[in-house]
Amino acid sequence: MLSNKPKPYMNPYLAGLLLGLVLFGAFFITGNGLGASGGLNRIIVAIEDAFVPDHVDRTPYLLKMAGGDKKPLDNWIVFLTIGTLFGGFVSGVFHGRLKVETNKGPNISVRTRWILAFVGGAIMGYGARFARGCTSGQALSGGAVLSAGSWAFMFAVFGGGYALAYFVRKAWN
Amino acid sequence: MAPFPIEQLFGKFIAYVIYFVIGMGFGAVLEMAGFANSPKLAAQFYFKDMTVLKVMFTAIITAMVLIFLASGLGLLDYDALWVNPTYLWPGIVGGLIMGFGFIIGGFCPGTSIVALAVFKIDGLFFALGAIFGIFIFGETVDAFAGLWNSSFYGRLTLQDWLGLPAGVVVLGVVLMALFMFWGGEQLERIFGKRNLSNDPKGRYVGALAFVAVALIVFFVGHPTIDDKWNRIAEEKQPLLDNRQVQIHPGELLSLMHSDMYNLVMIDVRDEADYNLFHIQDAQRVDMQDLHMTALRLQNLPANTVTVTICNNETQSTQAWKYLVAEKTPNVYILAGGVNYWLDVFEHGDISSLPHRQGDVLEHDFNAALGANQAAAEPDAHFLQQLEFTPKVKLAKKVKRQGGCG
Numbered sequence: 001m002l003s004n005k006p007k008p009y010m011n012p013y014l015a016g017l018l019l020g021l022v023l024f025g026a027f028f029i030t031g032n033g034l035g036a037s038g039g040l041n042r043i044i045v046a047i048e049d050a051f052v053p054d055h056v057d058r059t060p061y062l063l064k065m066a067g068g069d070k071k072p073l074d075n076w077i078v079f080l081t082i083g084t085l086f087g088g089f090v091s092g093v094f095h096g097r098l099k100v101e102t103n104k105g106p107n108i109s110v111r112t113r114w115i116l117a118f119v120g121g122a123i124m125g126y127g128a129r130f131a132r133g134c135t136s137g138q139a140l141s142g143g144a145v146l147s148a149g150s151w152a153f154m155f156a157v158f159g160g161g162y163a164l165a166y167f168v169r170k171a172w173n
Numbered sequence: 174m175a176p177f178p179i180e181q182l183f184g185k186f187i188a189y190v191i192y193f194v195i196g197m198g199f200g201a202v203l204e205m206a207g208f209a210n211s212p213k214l215a216a217q218f219y220f221k222d223m224t225v226l227k228v229m230f231t232a233i234i235t236a237m238v239l240i241f242l243a244s245g246l247g248l249l250d251y252d253a254l255w256v257n258p259t260y261l262w263p264g265i266v267g268g269l270i271m272g273f274g275f276i277i278g279g280f281c282p283g284t285s286i287v288a289l290a291v292f293k294i295d296g297l298f299f300a301l302g303a304i305f306g307i308f309i310f311g312e313t314v315d316a317f318a319g320l321w322n323s324s325f326y327g328r329l330t331l332q333d334w335l336g337l338p339a340g341v342v343v344l345g346v347v348l349m350a351l352f353m354f355w356g357g358e359q360l361e362r363i364f365g366k367r368n369l370s371n372d373p374k375g376r377y378v379g380a381l382a383f384v385a386v387a388l389i390v391f392f393v394g395h396p397t398i399d400d401k402w403n404r405i406a407e408e409k410q411p412l413l414d415n416r417q418v419q420i421h422p423g424e425l426l427s428l429m430h431s432d433m434y435n436l437v438m439i440d441v442r443d444e445a446d447y448n449l450f451h452i453q454d455a456q457r458v459d460m461q462d463l464h465m466t467a468l469r470l471q472n473l474p475a476n477t478v479t480v481t482i483c484n485n486e487t488q489s490t491q492a493w494k495y496l497v498a499e500k501t502p503n504v505y506i507l508a509g510g511v512n513y514w515l516d517v518f519e520h521g522d523i524s525s526l527p528h529r530q531g532d533v534l535e536h537d538f539n540a541a542l543g544a545n546q547a548a549a550e551p552d553a554h555f556l557q558q559l560e561f562t563p564k565v566k567l568a569k570k571v572k573r574q575g576g577c578g
Contacts, residue, residue, distance in 0.1 A: 009205065009206060009207035009213075009224075010205040010206055010207075011372075011373065012206060012223075012224040012227035012228050012231070013227055013231050013354075013376050013379060015202055015205055015206035015228050015231075016206075016227055016228040016229070016230065016231025016232045016235065017231055017232075017235050017379075018202045018205075019199070019202045019203070019206070019228060019231070019232035019235075020231060020232040020233070020234070020235020020236045020239070021235060021236075021239075022195065022198040022199055022202060023232055023233075023235070023236040024235065024236040024239040024240060025195065025198070026195045027176065027236065027240055027249075027254055027255075028175045028176060028239075028240075028243065028249060029175065029176060029177060029179065029191065029195075030176055030177070030179055030188075030191065030192065030195070031176030031177075031178075031253055031254050031255055032255050033255060034195070034196075034199050034283075035283075036281070036282040036283035036286060037282040037303070037307070039286075040282055040286075040300070040303055040304055040307055041307050041311075043304065044304045044307050044308050044311070045311065048308075048311075059311070059312070059315060060315050060318070061310075061311050061314045061315055061318075062311055074185075076188070076189065076192045077192075079189040079190075079192040079193045079196065080192045080193070080195060080196035080199070081196060081286065082193060082196065083192065083193035083194060083195065083196020083197040083198075083199070083200065084196040084197070084199050084200035084203075084283065084286050084287065084290075085196075085200060085286050085287075085289065085290045086193075086196070086197055086200065086290070087196060087197030087198060087199060087200025087201035087202075087204070087287075087290075088200035088201065088203060088204040088209065088286065088287035088288075088289075088290030088291060089200075089290040089291065090197065090200075090201060091200070091201040091202075091204035091205055091291075092204055092209070092290060092291035092292075095204070095205070097204070097209070097291055098291050098292055099291070099292060100292045100294065101292070101293060101294065102293065102294045102295045103210050103211045103212050103279075103288075103293060103295055104211070104212065104295065105212055105215075113295050114294065114295065114298045115298075116277055116278060116279070117211070117278050117279060117280070117295040117296075117298035117299040117302060118278075118298045118299065118301060118302035118305075119277055119278065119302060120273075120274045120275070120276075120277035120278015120279060120280070120299060120302065121274065121278045121280070121285065121298065121299035121300060121301065121302025121303040121304075121305070121306060122274075122302040122303065122305050122306035122309070123270060123271075123273055123274035123277060123278070123302075123306060124270075124271055124274030124275060124278055124280070124281060124282065124299075124302070124303055124306060125274075125282070125302065125303035125304060125305065125306025125307040125308075125309075125310065126270060126274075126306035126307070126309055126310045127267045127268070127269075127270030127271035127272075127273070127274055127306075128267065128271055128281075128282055128303070128306075128307070129267075129306075129307055129310040129311070129314070130263055130266060130267030130270060130310065130314075130321070131263060131264050131266075131267025131268050131270075131271060132257070132258075132260065132263065132264070132267070133257060134271065134281050134282045134283065135229070135271070135281040135282075135283065136199075136281070136282070136283040137257070138257055138264070138268075139229065139233075140229065140232055140233060140236075141255075141257070142256070142257035143233040143237075144232075144233050144236035144237045144240060145237070145240060145251075145254055145255075145256045145257075145330070146237065146256075146330045146331040146332060146339070146342060146343075146346075147256045147257040147258075147259060147328075147329070147330060147331075148259050148261075148326070148329045148330060148331050148333075148334045149257055149258065149259025149260060149261060149264045149326070149329065150257045150259075150264070151331060152259075152261060152264050152265050152268070153264040153265065153267065153268040154268070155268070156264070156265045156266075156267075156268025156269045156271075156272065157268045157269075157271050157272045157275065158272065159268075159269065159272060160268060160269035160270065160271065160272020160273050160275070160276075161217075161218045161272035161273070161275045161276045162218055162272070163269075163272065163273075164272065164273050164276050164277070165218035165219060165276050168276055168277055169219065171215075171277075171279075172212055172215040172216070172219065172279075173219060
């Protein structure tokens with residue numbers, strides 16, 4: 001299964017078209033778009049609920065998802081997220097891109113990359129819940145249905161990325 | 174008409190399988206685009222590789238034109254789609270934070286999941302970090318919940334915000350996206366030193382196709398309020414014909430004095446009549462502004478009861494139809510309108526509803542006192558003298574599930 005010959009990536013416009021078709025399909029069939037941070041959110045809440053259910057019951061933000069008898073994993077976004085994981089895996093298999101590795105810029109070490117990935121992830125995770133969605137849930141899905149807040153969010157994400165890019169250029173270039 | 178309540182139709186198990194399959198499509202396409210590779214994602218922010226821009230915006234305009242085309246053709250109910258509610262400042266601040274996280278960590282939550290799926294260790298660390306960040310958010314948000322819930326505009330769309338028809342916005346977004354693609358390719362050529370002559374010429378055809386479809390969307394238009402009413406007329410017209418939603422002035426008075434309901438009164442008469450007399454706290458709304466009123470009403474608590482008012486019932490019935498067509502719950506009509514209200518509360522005439530033609534205010538006033546008169550806010554003791562069949566029943570709030578968690 002682990003191949004030495006990864007196939008080249010798909011043309012971005014074509015990939016975008018396919019992604020748009022998946023997104024349209026999601027809206028057409030279910031009325032919901034796509035998402036990702038919500039799934040991660042519910043997973044952590046489920047873990048918390050397993051260990052400290054009383055704390056969950058006392059925290060309003062967590063209560064909404066897992067208070068009392070509510071099952072945080074009993075939600076469409078969780079299954080969408082698991083599907084995303086699986087779909088990525090299957091595509092990796094077909095295209096010979098399954099490989100245990102760390103992708104990074106040429107001027108930093110693997111260890112540094114791991115730390116930056118974790119820190120960036122933490123900031124991202126926090127920001128995604130702050131914004132009530134991430135690039136999948138807000139930008140892609142909200143963007144396609146013309147939610148004003150989603151478009152504002154989208155420009156803010158690009159703005160934030162470009163603003164900080166110069167300062168972290170050593171990580172990627 | 175799409176979308177479908179799949180959990181109700183097929184049960185939870187099949188519905189979740191459907192979501193799983195959709196997720197698979199999502200994950201597969203992300204992987205095929207190369208988004209499991211963090212340097213490729215980060216290159217976007219150094220203008221070397223605009224794949225992120227191209228994929229994201231192509232996906233958005235593809236889904237967008239299809240959604241609005243299907244909606245215009247009556248195949249898809251746009252009003253039933255999940256449109257992310259706008260919390261303006263939390264969205265912008267959260268977006269900036271996410272931008273920082275993106276360029277530091279090299280992923281977003283969705284792409285990190287895909288990276289994890291193909292064994293990228295940086296993807297794993299990112300996903301763990303994201304979970305940690307989400308955990309921190311969950312533990313701290315209640316301390317600044319006021320801020321987090323601020324600048325709420327409800328289901329605000331670009332077309333509503335700009336006051337333009339949806340078709341114009343769709344065309345505008347398509348043109349903006351095509352411009353960004355062109356600009357992105359120039360940046361790739363300059364900063365990424367990419368040879369653009371290797372790109373398929375087909376993309377120009379694709380661009381024209383998008384403009385063509387956007388023009389079709391523009392000309393097809395989107396469902397008018399009359400279209401929306403006609404879809405539900407069979408179900409809802411009997412409510413009007415059987416007089417199930419026309420409430421007696423006494424019932425309106427009891428609502429005014431009740432703590433149980435959040436009463437909103439929408440008076441659709443012209444300014445002159447409104448200034449002569451209107452019920453205390455009744456808001457004047459022009460018929461053409463009802464769409465924005467419906468949007469506003471959607472964001473009110475579940476115990477909100479809306480009563481439409483005109484001089485008799487002609488205009489208020491039309492307003493009722495419009496609000497119901499826009500999926501506003503708990504809407505009622507003041508039976509007999511202002512004329513009957515004044516019969517009862519000004520003249521003490523509690524005989525049954527007279528039949529009046531047209532929609533003219535048939536009581537005389539010496540001065541335009543608006544709500545500064547006794548009949549505008551009758552005392553609660555009147556309720557003892559009045560007999561009426563109460564008709565108001567709160568509909569169970571259908572919680573539209575959607576969004577990221």
